Amino acid sequence: MPANKRTYAQFCGIARALDVVGERWTLLIVRDLFLGPRRFKDLMTGLPGITTNLLAKRLKDMAASGLIRRTRLPPPAGSMVYELTPRGAELKDVLMALGRWGWPLMDAPGPEDRTDVGWALVALHRRFTGTVGAWTLEIRAEDSLHQVHAKDGDLTVRSGTYWEPDLVLVGTLPSVAALFHRGVPLERLEAQGLRLEGSPELRAKVFQAFGISEGTGIALEE
Template sequence: MARRRSYDQYCAAARALDLVGDRWTLLIVRELLAGPRRYTDLHADLPGVSTDMLATRLKDMERDGLALRRKLPAPSSSYVYELTPRGQDLLPVLQALGEWGAPELAERRPTDAVRAHWLALPLLRQLTALGEPGVVEVRLDEGLFHVRVEAGEPLYGEGAVAQADARIALHGDLGERLARGETDLARAVREGTARVSGDGPLAKALLGEA
């Protein structure tokens, strides 16, 4: 497979953009941080990407060592894509990019797609800062997802988990305010706009009882 065009600059930032600077690549990484995903699942959670573009970007990522494609064992036998360790190393890049871009969110536009789990990465940094590992289940108007704090890969997933170390319910527009960086979890818990349940160390840390 021929390599894509390069900036041809002996600069680490330019080399990085050679690999991840194309449209959709970093958003595919965002989705694969949730663990192995089928092509159809990726397409569903990347509104606006064409099937041809998604297939091209995934091939690029395989070629560049950021992702791999493998077949699941029977009875599933379907193919999934997942990040390589090199691809997983992009987590802090996405977090920094999200923090920098938070002020650009402003009010949600009528044309904006939204998925509950897109809040996972901004929340992960705040949860990690608490210093307690575990799994946090998060409920907001757009849906339910869970985040793994220092508990290995994958970092997050959609839906509930049987064993959560803490559960958080976000009320009203709190999810949007957290995404924009206008507030944080600690403040939301104090103000009562985020309700925390659970009796483990992570829940106690969220409640300020640790």
């Protein structure tokens, strides 16, 4: 923990955890880093409302607490990025529990609310039941590209291209969000232009991995 950081000074696991992750923006930075390594400017773009100085302070404190590290991407990118450490990645279950608790608080987005398909995809960790073998679902929503990679009992969600896709889902952000958030039947969305490209066998495997039937959309909460 950073020196001179204010703490609750309570010998309690919850208090100790909040000493590290309880500051505003910290868990949202962790959420975004679950989509892969990020440059400073990428984090700024994905966190509207945070200032440059505050983001720099949060990243410094998170690094000092062992949640993240700064590293350089391999060529040809060569960019300096922030990524989660194994200790930071242990916060996945915390984020999923918070998302589940917050789900009843979500109605339609307000006029000032930002939406992001990546945030919906991170929440798929809550639904994943495991799969046999490995597959990658690529999701193209307007100007964004994400990949959901499953291998046996592990699920990884990334922004950008990391694997050769086995299936491709193409649509607008609202239609993809309707599929993953509101449980709108896939057939209805396909009639509106959403496309899921891939073999019937892999398509069935993807639906099974999230515990749904092919005739329905993916509702993140029961």
